[in-house]
Amino acid sequence: MKVAALPILSGLPEDLRSELDAMCRIRRFRAGQTVMVAGKHSEFIGCVRRGILRMVKREPDGREQVVGLLAQGNIFGRVFHGVLRFDKEAATDAEVYTFPRGPFEALASRRPELEQLVMSNISNELDHARDWLLLVSKHTIVERLAGFLTILCRQWEAFAGAARFEHGKLVVRVPIIRTDLASLLGTQPETLSRSIHALADKGVIAIRTPHEFEILDLKTLLDLAGDEQVTENELVESLRRQLRRE
Amino acid sequence: MKVAALPILSGLPEDLRSELDAMCRIRRFRAGQTVMVAGKHSEFIGCVRRGILRMVKREPDGREQVVGLLAQGNIFGRVFHGVLRFDKEAATDAEVYTFPRGPFEALASRRPELEQLVMSNISNELDHARDWLLLVSKHTIVERLAGFLTILCRQWEAFAGAARFEHGKLVVRVPIIRTDLASLLGTQPETLSRSIHALADKGVIAIRTPHEFEILDLKTLLDLAGDEQVTENELVESLRRQLRRE
DNA sequence: CGGCAAATTGAAGTATTTCAACGTCGGTGG
DNA sequence: CCACCGACGTTGAAATACTTCAATTTGCCG
Numbered sequence: 001m002k003v004a005a006l007p008i009l010s011g012l013p014e015d016l017r018s019e020l021d022a023m024c025r026i027r028r029f030r031a032g033q034t035v036m037v038a039g040k041h042s043e044f045i046g047c048v049r050r051g052i053l054r055m056v057k058r059e060p061d062g063r064e065q066v067v068g069l070l071a072q073g074n075i076f077g078r079v080f081h082g083v084l085r086f087d088k089e090a091a092t093d094a095e096v097y098t099f100p101r102g103p104f105e106a107l108a109s110r111r112p113e114l115e116q117l118v119m120s121n122i123s124n125e126l127d128h129a130r131d132w133l134l135l136v137s138k139h140t141i142v143e144r145l146a147g148f149l150t151i152l153c154r155q156w157e158a159f160a161g162a163a164r165f166e167h168g169k170l171v172v173r174v175p176i177i178r179t180d181l182a183s184l185l186g187t188q189p190e191t192l193s194r195s196i197h198a199l200a201d202k203g204v205i206a207i208r209t210p211h212e213f214e215i216l217d218l219k220t221l222l223d224l225a226g227d228e229q230v231t232e233n234e235l236v237e238s239l240r241r242q243l244r245r246e
Numbered sequence: 247m248k249v250a251a252l253p254i255l256s257g258l259p260e261d262l263r264s265e266l267d268a269m270c271r272i273r274r275f276r277a278g279q280t281v282m283v284a285g286k287h288s289e290f291i292g293c294v295r296r297g298i299l300r301m302v303k304r305e306p307d308g309r310e311q312v313v314g315l316l317a318q319g320n321i322f323g324r325v326f327h328g329v330l331r332f333d334k335e336a337a338t339d340a341e342v343y344t345f346p347r348g349p350f351e352a353l354a355s356r357r358p359e360l361e362q363l364v365m366s367n368i369s370n371e372l373d374h375a376r377d378w379l380l381l382v383s384k385h386t387i388v389e390r391l392a393g394f395l396t397i398l399c400r401q402w403e404a405f406a407g408a409a410r411f412e413h414g415k416l417v418v419r420v421p422i423i424r425t426d427l428a429s430l431l432g433t434q435p436e437t438l439s440r441s442i443h444a445l446a447d448k449g450v451i452a453i454r455t456p457h458e459f460e461i462l463d464l465k466t467l468l469d470l471a472g473d474e475q476v477t478e479n480e481l482v483e484s485l486r487r488q489l490r491r492e
Numbered sequence: 493c494g495g496c497a498a499a500t501t502g503a504a505g506t507a508t509t510t511c512a513a514c515g516t517c518g519g520t521g522g
Numbered sequence: 523c524c525a526c527c528g529a530c531g532t533t534g535a536a537a538t539a540c541t542t543c544a545a546t547t548t549g550c551c552g
Contacts, residue, residue: 057383059472082369119365122365123368126372129376129379132379134311137311137382177497186382186383187541188542190500190540190542194540210548210549386508387508434508435530436509436510436532439531439533443532443533456516456530
């Protein structure tokens with residue numbers, strides 16, 4: 001079954017999963033390709049299978065702003081009503097489950113379980129939107145970067161195992177390129193680069209490759225991120241627990 | 247009936263409205279009072295009757311960031327699951343309909359119409375969160391201010407009739423004080439003040455009182471806001487239509 | 493190895509923050 | 523009634539952070 005691998009659907013009854021599977025198609029996108037265009041009713045409902053999508057707001061003057069990322073398991077494309085507000089593009093090579101809009105909506109109307117799944121997905125989107133809101137509300141780029149890195153650790157599962165331990169060291173892999181991350185944090189690649197190296201100079205992180213950092217001082221990182229929800233021990237313990245399950 | 251005045255409930259059947267009315271209580275808050283505290287399950291579900299509430303993120307170091315406003319008709323307090331992520335405080339004197347959480351959730355489980363109302367409210371919150379996201383993603387304060395003013399005009403109904411015509415001139419009333427607006431736009435009162443006067447110097451707006459501006463050059467304002475969704479004529483026509491209905 | 497995109501570094505220009513002071517308005521008490 | 527007080531708003535000037543443009547380096551892939 002194509003959709004069997006999707007944890008988000010694992011709670012649904014067998015027959016409903018079969019119906020979804022029957023209408024499901026897997027589409028592949030190369031990094032940079034457009035998945036869905038803002039401003040119109042989409043032809044399909046999508047769910048990320050592999051890779052990262054970026055949600056982009058395009059200004060008429062050509063500027064663009066990344067307003068969020070979609071990772072494994074995220075559902076996108078408005079169900080029932082509303083038009084899309086952001087383009088969706090592949091930030092890395094990606095694979096997407098697609099469900100034709102009409103049949104999917106019909107099925108959701110018939111099956112409350114699926115409708116509730118859609119509703120809980122909207123709630124998740126709301127939470128994510130507010131996470132980005134808090135992130136962007138930080139006044140310095142170093143703080144926003146620290147916030148992004150802690151999100152990567154907290155939601156490491158979604159981001160294709162962004163965080164892992166290596167010889168007892170916490171290592172995170174940034175799944176997108178500098179330009180996208182800069183736009184996501186509301187700044188320029190140059191400023192982002194300087195901020196990353198500022199964290200490295202202060203001994204908070206070590207840069208292994210441009211896309212892989214070692215977290216040397218998690219406490220300072222969390223302080224900078226200013227997210228009082230998570231303490232160092234909680235985060236580390238949660239990571240260890242999750243990693244042990246692999 | 248207490249809740250009769252609520253347009254958001256007008257689509258509900260008579261008996262359901264009666265049930266809501268029976269459990270509804272009206273609470274009044276003076277500007278500055280706390281309505282709901284983040285981090286725990288709220289005792290009640292609220293709906294703004296009059297005035298403006300602000301959603302505030304408090305950092306442990308005492309700093310605070312306004313992340314959104316709630317105006318007439320907005321429902322707040324998480325239904326069914328999840329903890330609140332932001333404090334809610336009265337930004338002006340305000341009145342709030344309250345519904346005890348337990349009975350409200352029981353009623354929503356029993357009545358799909360109410361459940362769908364809650365769902366559509368979450369969708370609205372998502373839209374608003376993304377509006378703020380786009381607003382804060384603007385790089386200069388003048389642009390964010392322009393964006394805020396256009397939102398006030400677009401959603402003038404919610405904001406207690408923030409916009410109106412006077413002798414053919416478009417006048418908007420800012421319903422919150424400078425400090426709150428500065429925080430909402432992610433800046434300081436000083437910078438906000440300078441930005442407001444910068445718009446006035448350029449002839450885009452005229453400052454009548456600190457809380458009431460006349461829009462002199464709507465086209466430039468919309469250009470600055472960079473919101474290609476709305477053209478000048480659409481906005482003016484929409485405002486005129488709505489005002490005519492009063 | 494060559495070529496290209498991504499990432500980094502430097503330096504000058506711009507916008508915002510910060511701290512300090514002043515202005516304005518409405519309410520309150522002498 | 524008027525003077526004072528406090529909250530809000532505005533203005534000035536120096537410090538800071540970010541942007542912008544230009545140049546250079548790095549790393550990957552054919």
